[in-house]
Amino acid sequence: MSSSEPTKEVPTDPAIAPGGGEDAAPSKKGAKKAEAKAKKEAEKARKAAEREAAAAAQSSSAAEDLAKENYGPSPPSTKISAPYIHLRDIAEEHVDKVVQLQAWIQNSRAQGAKMMFVELREEGNWAVQGVVAASADGKGVSKQMVKWVGGVSLESFVLVEATVKKPLEPVKSCKLGITFAVASRAVGRLDEEEVEAVEGVEDLAITEGAPTASLATHLNNPAMHGRAPVSHAIDEVRIAVEDLFCEYLKAQGFKRFHPPSLIGAASEGGANVFKLPYFEKEAYLAQSPQFYKQYQIAAGKKRVFCVGPVFRAENSNTPRHMTEFIGLDMEMEIQEHYHEVMHMLEGVLLHIFRGLAKDYRNEIELIRSVYPSEEFLLPESGKEVRLTFAEGQALLRAEGPPEFANVTDDEDMSTPQEKALGALVRKKYNTDFYVLDKFPVDARPFYALPDPENAKVTNAYDFMMRGQEILSGGQRVHLPHELEATIRSKGLDPNQPGIKEYVDVFRSVGVPPHGGGGIGLDRVVAWYLNLPTVHLVADYPRTPKRLFP
Amino acid sequence: MSSSEPTKEVPTDPAIAPGGGEDAAPSKKGAKKAEAKAKKEAEKARKAAEREAAAAAQSSSAAEDLAKENYGPSPPSTKISAPYIHLRDIAEEHVDKVVQLQAWIQNSRAQGAKMMFVELREEGNWAVQGVVAASADGKGVSKQMVKWVGGVSLESFVLVEATVKKPLEPVKSCKLGITFAVASRAVGRLDEEEVEAVEGVEDLAITEGAPTASLATHLNNPAMHGRAPVSHAIDEVRIAVEDLFCEYLKAQGFKRFHPPSLIGAASEGGANVFKLPYFEKEAYLAQSPQFYKQYQIAAGKKRVFCVGPVFRAENSNTPRHMTEFIGLDMEMEIQEHYHEVMHMLEGVLLHIFRGLAKDYRNEIELIRSVYPSEEFLLPESGKEVRLTFAEGQALLRAEGPPEFANVTDDEDMSTPQEKALGALVRKKYNTDFYVLDKFPVDARPFYALPDPENAKVTNAYDFMMRGQEILSGGQRVHLPHELEATIRSKGLDPNQPGIKEYVDVFRSVGVPPHGGGGIGLDRVVAWYLNLPTVHLVADYPRTPKRLFP
Known part of the structure; x- marks a missing residue:
């Protein structure tokens, strides 16, 4: 039934829709x-x-x-x-x-x-x-x-x-x-x-520029928080990052699989792992799909990827940490050199960055109106920036802030070091995205393959965005006797529960040389957009203090 | 360096490659x-x-x-x-x-x-x-x-x-x-x-017809188990089911999101839920993304889907159960009638079944050579079979086995009842896929909307494959006072932890009418292929007795 009798001349409400340009400019x-x-x-x-x-x-x-x-x-x-x-x-x-x-x-x-x-x-x-x-x-x-x-x-x-x-x-x-x-x-x-008043909701200015309520108020009220155009735009970017990741790898012959979340033993030494009663036994929540990706390679898959939650029982209350987050992981056979894997990972990230720049301009602009950011700089095609860890430390010593004048090549980088190096690389190479290769042995887990030509470093790399790590990966040890040696060198026992089952796979069947990497979905989105925290990216962020909603 | 000097006439080994057709036929x-x-x-x-x-x-x-x-x-x-x-x-x-x-x-x-x-x-x-x-x-x-x-x-x-x-x-x-x-x-x-001998591996006949080793031996040796062509083919079908699910829904405007696995309270009454220490508090593993799908609708998303693990602390050691499995879930706004949702779910499943029949013929044939199955029968387009729960019970009473002569319309169906009804439907309608609508109130959780015209039943349905449930869904209660009433009717308190946070969302903001459904990925694959157990579908099945590998 249509019974509308509209007035002929439709007025515009100036209070809702300011006609001038001045009022639209962001104020402090x-x-x-x-x-x-x-x-x-x-x-x-x-x-x-x-x-x-x-x-x-x-x-x-x-x-x-x-x-x-x-x-x-x-x-x-x-x-x-x-x-x-x-x-x-x-x-x-x-x-x-x-x-x-x-x-x-x-x-x-x-x-x-x-x-x-x-x-x-x-x-x-x-x-x-x-x-x-x-x-x-x-x-x-x-x-x-x-x-x-x-x-x-x-x-x-x-x-x-x-x-x-x-x-x-x-x-x-x-x-x-x-x-x-x-x-x-x-x-x-x-x-x-x-409709009852619920504490805090009224503070949520969902269509204003910067959020006026605290982050906690936003996160406590998922319905109102999610309705904000800026939340919606961040969601769109996050969905795109995951889709672009999967799309690229599928086109390269990668097959999806699902690693388990519940595992029978704390696999990587037992630190920062959630433990729970499991019928008459105990179970743990997986910190990464690492072992399972490698089992897939051992099981005859040439290239695999997975997307799913991983868990860290780390009491870190920072904008970079969550206790549960979505990992984008891949693993592949190596034909000749582990840089095949590194280049594949560079390829997938560049595919993501270029896809965002091309198709998500409106969302990025909207997000910038709330959370300002400089354009994310990419290397020119064929001019990807790849430094060794030692080269990175040398650059820090030579051109970095004075407190990093004595950094060494054997120790892992701290977050401030990473950020300082990111700034140096941006100035020197005009890119916010680069690779740091050949990490020292001490900074890597037992499954990282030592460089056959230099036992102090590994065939392992981190990828950096705006000076912050978003990916760790490398070539894995695939020969059982070498694996036992690297496990022992970390003070672990190759026959302890959770590790024995892993080593047995390499002991029992031939496993080809392989490598891979893992990306934190929320970090890629947050650092690409220069957001103040990854908690704005996850749909329902989990921290030591937050389990609701 | 190429130094091959092949013999000109290349013989064929009859022992490896039998030329005759007789030997190739499957024996007992x-x-x-x-x-x-x-x-x-x-x-x-x-x-x-x-x-x-x-x-x-x-x-x-x-x-x-x-x-x-x-x-x-x-x-x-x-x-x-x-x-x-x-x-x-x-x-x-x-x-x-x-x-x-x-x-x-x-x-x-x-x-x-x-x-x-x-x-x-x-x-x-x-x-x-x-x-x-x-x-x-x-x-x-x-x-x-x-x-x-x-x-x-x-x-x-x-x-x-x-x-x-x-x-x-x-x-x-x-x-x-x-x-x-x-x-x-x-x-x-x-x-x-x-290469050392590892117990059991030698029993794995990975290229024979039926596996000669026990299921446990297979699952204990993931590398060998995964190398079997039949495992590989099942993987391909499972990957296809997930891809077809996502592809169809994305084309219909659905947006992916990630519900959390760690939640702050046992939301649906506390039964069968894994509990774990979480810093100074306790956390639970999500049994479904139900609440989070609804929060997405409340947050202004019109259509959402998610794919990820869900957890059931159920001590069920059957071929149908796992403690962790991959759920394919969706939720959408309803414009006029909840059958919009039901038809969308029928659409996505038919898209999956037709996609498998069209593009995975080779894999299905290979799997059949090991695990025989009859062709999965689909309804003709436009002739989808939809029975009400009461009609299903009536059919069972009239034409089912004598033990089901007195089944009532108020109680949930048992697994044997479901299977008997599946056989009757197959005979009568020539399909292995059908919908059972209007489940009784007592067989549904508090968020299921009672039928406005019949308070004894709900606007909720199950989808069946070969007489076994693979999907549960329906319209949800979206008005807070109705939600409080249905929660109380189940003996729960609308203000208890884990439920209060949920009801608050409906109390604080307008939420449109909505509905959805959840599919068990492994069950869809297992019942489509008529496999003896879902444990052959999951990459790393989890049961009360299995946490390794």
């Missing part, structure tokens, strides 16, 4: 916060007044409401038969047509007693501004209906029958500035009385 | 087992004799070995420069060309002192038969080299320089019957002395 954080607070209070007052008015209207003039079938809580008293359309699909062709929308109320503001401006949003990123205006005869849209709409809680999900109109001037605050919906009916799917 | 299990045992013993004797001969040859005639640079353990003394080629890529164009192969020795057999038949295999499914024959002058290939090759342990990984030849007759036991490689050099990447 403090000002923003004060502004948000003022806005929040005004909004509270507005809502209270409108609820009161709506209640009064309902009790005193319900009998005169000629549009009472056209609004109200779910389920609707009459059905909307107009075709359903996504906000993002509204186009020139829909102008003056009646459509059905299903969206969230992002904002609303009364203009006198007969008109209400309403901003509707769908999927976090597509918004449209609409007008609910009472008709002269009170049919279609009544004054009572206008009031009811104004009283519906923000972020309620509503069904709307609307006529699409062209606005008189561009609507800046809405993604769909060229279109304009005039609501003739609105059905809340949630009775507003059922 | 008992006979197979006896045959395998005899073969194993013969193989042991053969290897012992050959090692002895090789050792004798090496000590007595090493000085005369004109080909000694051409074989030996890794690393090779000279490099093979011929181009590396995958077995699967060998084609007519390579005949009489010299190539480098890297593969496993699947079988070898001496023909006198000067000739050895060798079967090489790559990636579990591509095999080629070769001949190593000593030349008259002892250069290129010597008698000593032939003996050395015969002594290399089966399943060793070798580098081989070979000339591709056309065989005189088709080689039945090899996937690549039309080609024939003559080895001129062989370099074991593993020194055979380093």
Whole structure:
């Protein structure tokens, strides 16, 4: 049933959609916060007044409401038969047509007693501004209906029958500035009385620039946090990184497999591993799919990859750490040299970076408007930057800050060293992405193959983004007697539980030379976008202090 | 360096490659087992004799070995420069060309002192038969080299320089019957002395029909188990099911997300959940991504899916159960009716089944040669079979076995009931895939929406394959007061930890009507192929008794 009688000239609400360019420029954080607070209070007052008015209207003039079938809580008293359309699909062709929308109320503001401006949003990123205006005869849209709409809680999900109109001037605050919906009916799917105040949610300014609430408040309220366009854009980038990773490797003949999360023994020495009762025994949560990737190679797969959670029981409360995160892992046979693997990993990361730069420009710009970042610099094709660990340390000694004047080639790098080296590499080679090869033996686990020509270093590498590690990998020991030796050199016993089962695979069957690497999904996204923390990337970040929601 | 001098007429080893068709037909299990045992013993004797001969040859005639640079353990003394080629890529164009192969020795057999038949295999499914024959002058290939090759342990990984030849007759036991490689050099990447006997591995007949070793022996030896062509084919089908699932949903606008495995409270009542110490608190392993899928909808995503491990601390030692398995899950907004979701799930499963039937014929045939199965019957397009739970029970009462003559519409179905109904549906509707809709309230969790027209049943369904459940789903309660009521009706408290956080999301923001479903990846594969157990599908199955490898 379509009963809309839109006003011919559709006004634009300047408060919702500022026409000027000045106001749109990002102001400083403090000002923003004060502004948000003022806005929040005004909004509270507005809502209270409108609820009161709506209640009064309902009790005193319900009998005169000629549009009472056209609004109200779910389920609707009459059905909307107009075709359903996504906000993002509204186009020139829909102008003056009646459509059905299903969206969230992002904002609303009364203009006198007969008109209400309403901003509707769908999927976090597509918004449209609409007008609910009472008709002269009170049919279609009544004054009572206008009031009811104004009283519906923000972020309620509503069904709307609307006529699409062209606005008189561009609507800046809405993604769909060229279109304009005039609501003739609105059905809340949630009775507003059922919506309770939950601590903190009101602080979430989901459509402002920088978030005004704390990170904890955001993470405690996944529904509101996720609705913010910036969260939505980060999600899109994260999805793209995973898809690009899988797409590239599949095209190179890699096969997906699923390593287990529950394992029978702490495989890498027992530190930082979660332990749990498992029927009459004990189980552990896998810290990496390392052994299982190698079993796949031993089982005759030439190239494998896996994407899934890994677990670290590390009491690290930093923006770089989570106790559970998604690992992107691969392993492959080596034909002649382990640099085949290194180049494959460079290939997949460059494929990811180029894919983002090409197809996710809008998302990156939106994210930058909240979390500023410089463009992520890539090496020219064929000019990838690969330093040995020793070369990196030499560069640090020669050109780095004075505190690194005496770094040695045998010890692992600290995070400050990594960052300083990242800055030097950016200046010298004009890239934010580079490889550090030939790590010292002491900085690597027992499965890293020592360089046959230099026993002090390994055929193992880290990949760096903006001076921070995002990938570790290398060639693995594939001969059982060498494996036993490297295990012993780390103070472990080749026959201890969890390691014996691993060594047995190499003892029992021929395993070809192989290597691989593991990438932290959230870190790639966070460092690419220069986000303040990986906790903004994971859907439900887990830290020593956070297990909810 | 290429020094091959192949014999002009290449013989075919009848023992490795039976020319007749009779022997290739599958014989009965008992006979197979006896045959395998005899073969194993013969193989042991053969290897012992050959090692002895090789050792004798090496000590007595090493000085005369004109080909000694051409074989030996890794690393090779000279490099093979011929181009590396995958077995699967060998084609007519390579005949009489010299190539480098890297593969496993699947079988070898001496023909006198000067000739050895060798079967090489790559990636579990591509095999080629070769001949190593000593030349008259002892250069290129010597008698000593032939003996050395015969002594290399089966399943060793070798580098081989070979000339591709056309065989005189088709080689039945090899996937690549039309080609024939003559080895001129062989370099074991593993020194055979380093390969120790590991309990059970010798029982693994990886290229025979039915496995001769127990399932436990197979699973205890992942490298050997995985090399069997049948394991390889099952892997390919499993990979395809996951890919087809993701491909279909992505095309329908679904977005991937990652629910957490570690959660702060046992969300569904506390039964069958793994618990672990988590710093100063306790954590649980997620039994499903249910709550998190719904949070995504509340956060403004219209359609989401996820693929990842879920955990059940159920002491069930059956072929249907694992304590950790991969769930394929989806959730979506409902526009008008929950059958939108049901049809989407039917769509994705039919896409999977049709994709397998179209592109995985070879794998399915190979798997059938080991695990026989009847063709999986699908409904005709537009004639999908959808019964209500009550209709299913009525059919069981009317036409099922006598023990089900009194089943009621209020109780959940048992596994034997499900199987009996599956047989009835197959007979009546000619399909192995159907939907059972409108499950009784008592058989569903609190988040299942009661049918607005019949409070005894829910808007929830199971999907069945060959009479076994592979999917559960339905419409969810999205209004907070209804959710509190259904939670209380199950004897739970809407404010208890783990449930309060969930209900709060619905209390705080409008959540649109929504529904979804969850599929067990391993079950879909196992029941489609009629495998005896899901443990043959998972890469590393986890059961109450199995945490290794």
